[in-house]
Amino acid sequence: MDSDSLIEARSLTRRYGPNLAVGDFNLTLKKGEVLGLLGPNGAGKSTSMKMLTGNLAPSSGDVLIRGISLREEPQAAKRHLGYLPEQPPVYPELTVDEYLGFCAGLHGIAKKQRAEAVADAKRDCGLAHMSSRLIGNLSKGYQQRVGLAQAIIHRPDVVVLDEPTVGLDPIQIREIRSLIAELGKNHSVILSSHILPEITAVCGRVMIINAGRLVYDASIDAHLGKKGLVAAFANPPPAAELQFAGVLKVDTGPAGRFLLELADGADPRADLVTTSVQRNWGLLELRLETRSLEEIFVELTSGDATLREAA
């Protein structure tokens, strides 16, 4: 195991009777990574997260948090874990301070440091002015923040967030997203969602689950999937002249447009611009087209499997 991997899942499998909820789920997350877990409804996102946080025992496989097995030493492993389930686990009859104080104690923060931990978590989640309000009287967005504060109060290495922006208004979604991005600097974050722009906005890496199986795992920075280069010219050249290094195939489109299929890592844009100027092609448009997450998602999760899951 890598010394810097904070959480590692080894072939997690969960069956409910004959039904496979999650099969052979592997995951390694390093410090500072924000991982997005995507999948259609019922694909096994929440089940995976419950297993990662020790809320559900896997049928087979194990989770290591900082190298500590969740199966063998659950208490030691959970010390490094913060979890925000789909519905924030808050008690409506308590105030924010009372609740967070309890969470701090529950996570073994010594009494002397509790007040400080509570204050830090409130500051990070923008709750400082809500200290003595009853949680039950807070709006859904603020309850979500309280849930988030609970997940980070003990400064865990790994934070697991199950659909953290569900049911929030657009402003609150933005706030929670920036909060998650902030968290990602010091913690490893696993985030589930079925909202694609959300994943692209905050995650550095994405995994797609479909019908309980991991079907995609890639970083978002590296261009997703295969790249293409779209170019349009006022005086379109013959297609053969566009065969720069790294171009696999040239498709000719209408109105002087071309689509250049590129090899991995290739980027002939500079060459193309220079050549275009030299030969007076009159470059009108040039853009690197990556396959969007949505296209990948639809491709990987549509079909019979999805229909069966949804039924």
Next chain:
Amino acid sequence: MSPLSNPIITIARHEARRIFVSPLAWAVLAITQVIFGWVYIGMLMQYLRNYETADQYTGVSDYIGGGLYGTATIVLLLVMPLMTMRLFAEERKSNTLTLLFSAPVSLTDIVLGKFFGLLSFVGALILLLAAMPAALLPAVHLDLGRLAAGLLGLFLITMSFGAAGMFISSLTKEPTIAAIGAFGLLLLVWLLRMPAQFDSSFKSVFEYLSLISHYQDLISGLFHASDVVYYLLFTALFLWLTVLRLDMERN
């Protein structure tokens, strides 16, 4: 780990706080107090009417203490399911159980913490019950040891009601079902002795198992080891079953 950051204590304090911020606890305390007060006055009047004969057999401590605590046992049998119904059922319903399950605490910590939190409420009830005979102190000579023993007995009995109720609460996510279930279970165990009245080879077994067979002496301050052990075992059994039930939930 310092004793102050012990997870059992943390959970117990949290549970006690949640019990005492809920209007249910105060309503239960108030209503039971009215009933106990009524019974207490009735006992007092009855004693005053025939204290000469009563004193020959028992004495004021026994007459009032024993009578009051006897009634209290029945009332608590009815009321404890209401106090235990929320313990796990409500947490499950509102998804807060996840908080406890993902925290670095064991299932035993959770169960014991909640149980001790509940005992704080039982303690408050018992203290209020202690106050009534204590009000006679300036006027009458009371057998304090006897009364204290009776209260301790009542505490043991209520504790076992609480443990059974908590187990039922861990089975469901509907607090009302937990309440009626706990009430049914307690009443059933209470009345186990009924079929035992017919001649049968299990007569003594049913008689030992029945809650009713053990409380009368205990609340009047007579400690038999077998009675005390019965309530302790009864409590331990249901705490253990609760831990097992929660473990099943994860698997």
